[in-house]
Amino acid sequence: MPASIVTLSTRAPAGALDPTFDREPSVDRRIQAIVAGASTAETCNTDLAAEPWTFDTRPGYGPGSSMGDVIPTGAPRQGELPEEYRTATDAELADRIRTAKQTLGDRVVVLGHFYQREEVVIHADYVGDSFQLAGAAQAHPEAEAIVFCGVHFMAETADLLSRPEQAVILPNLAAGCSMADMADIDQVEDCWEDLAEIYGDLDTPDAEGLLPVIPVTYMNSSAAIKGFVGRHGGIVCTSSNARTVLEWAFARGRRVLFFPDQHLGRNTAKAMGVPVEQMPLWNPRRPLGGSTEETLLDARVILWHGFCSVHRRFTVDQIETARADHPGVRVIVHPECPMDVVDAADAAGSTDFIRKAIQAAEEPTTFAIGTEINLVQRLAAEHPQHEIFCLDPVVCPCSTMYRIHPGYLAWVLEGLVDGEVRNRITVPADVADPARLALERMLAAKPPAAPASGWENAS
Numbered sequence: 001m002p003a004s005i006v007t008l009s010t011r012a013p014a015g016a017l018d019p020t021f022d023r024e025p026s027v028d029r030r031i032q033a034i035v036a037g038a039s040t041a042e043t044c045n046t047d048l049a050a051e052p053w054t055f056d057t058r059p060g061y062g063p064g065s066s067m068g069d070v071i072p073t074g075a076p077r078q079g080e081l082p083e084e085y086r087t088a089t090d091a092e093l094a095d096r097i098r099t100a101k102q103t104l105g106d107r108v109v110v111l112g113h114f115y116q117r118e119e120v121v122i123h124a125d126y127v128g129d130s131f132q133l134a135g136a137a138q139a140h141p142e143a144e145a146i147v148f149c150g151v152h153f154m155a156e157t158a159d160l161l162s163r164p165e166q167a168v169i170l171p172n173l174a175a176g177c178s179m180a181d182m183a184d185i186d187q188v189e190d191c192w193e194d195l196a197e198i199y200g201d202l203d204t205p206d207a208e209g210l211l212p213v214i215p216v217t218y219m220n221s222s223a224a225i226k227g228f229v230g231r232h233g234g235i236v237c238t239s240s241n242a243r244t245v246l247e248w249a250f251a252r253g254r255r256v257l258f259f260p261d262q263h264l265g266r267n268t269a270k271a272m273g274v275p276v277e278q279m280p281l282w283n284p285r286r287p288l289g290g291s292t293e294e295t296l297l298d299a300r301v302i303l304w305h306g307f308c309s310v311h312r313r314f315t316v317d318q319i320e321t322a323r324a325d326h327p328g329v330r331v332i333v334h335p336e337c338p339m340d341v342v343d344a345a346d347a348a349g350s351t352d353f354i355r356k357a358i359q360a361a362e363e364p365t366t367f368a369i370g371t372e373i374n375l376v377q378r379l380a381a382e383h384p385q386h387e388i389f390c391l392d393p394v395v396c397p398c399s400t401m402y403r404i405h406p407g408y409l410a411w412v413l414e415g416l417v418d419g420e421v422r423n424r425i426t427v428p429a430d431v432a433d434p435a436r437l438a439l440e441r442m443l444a445a446k447p448p449a450a451p452a453s454g455w456e457n458a459s
């Protein structure tokens, strides 16, 4: 897997920035400039200009796209970051991170998610989506520690796929994922019991060898949910392989229970020809998920009531504005976007699909992209021959990715240099074994090297 090719940049004074930010890869600097009045652009919350440790002791997901979501009681919190890391300049932190990485050498691998801030990504050995990064962790059995600059479920997945002796570290424990948190294991177990009352024994196949329901979970879910799926004959999917995984599930069951992201489930199944009427929503706070027995008996895909607050910000209005302002624009969105947005776009697919679509464009092209702003700005900086912009004009990064800051990265790396493992993420064995089984089924259904799937809409 190739390392990301990046150059080090440090925060510039806001007033010195080009207010158009055409080729500015740093969302952090862009927000600083907006708040300082050096840009007429808008951000969803001016608190984003503060450093993330400001929010570590407060309840909630913090500023950004998930700020309106309800954080579960007992969600991990981050203890106070020592003052020396909070007061260091960006340049000092960058120097400390580089020095610690040099000292540690092959003993550590640093992974950076596509949605991570640029000031962290520049230190990553690998940059990719959650599954690519779990693969990168697996490819380094010699590393004693894997520092995952992403969110909690990603670090759990890396722990599942790495050697038991390897420590997987999440630099800020408050970096959860509001979508993953929407599928709570107790609620999922209750749902399963309700479904058993309607469909009968869920573990016994019918005369044609099909089970009543196959549970399918998106990679963006807790290890507990992956373990549940593994125990009940189910499978994990990513946004790159969701179609292949649904085909796998339909070969084994009458219907699918899909969680936590209703939009990925609906968009993928619809593209496969499943009627929307046969995809009822399951709201865990309502009796029978807010559905009826008749609807559930007719269902092909039961969609958990979860969503990503980053991708829910994209609208059909934004697409129409982009088409009016940029004739010939090519609109590509992530399948975590609502169905009307995916239908109105030219194409939809995973982050890998979006990157490859831009890389494949031979002529200078204008792209309007519907995914997290850090990836969009990085793509714009990497492809100056194209005009690339985010469909959402309001700068609103993922609240939880934002919680990883170079200060935390320096803190965990220097801890390793001193022989101390900080913020280790460990999945208990009783959860890990079935969760691994669900991941292995996915790998057997579609190896990671297979091309990312997405779809083009008819024009």
Ligand code: SF4
Binding pocket: 066, 115, 151, 176, 177, 178, 179, 180, 220, 308, 309, 310, 311, 372, 398, 399, 400, 401
């Ligand atoms: S972008 Fe959405 S799904 Fe991804 S970590 Fe953020 S909230 Fe979770």
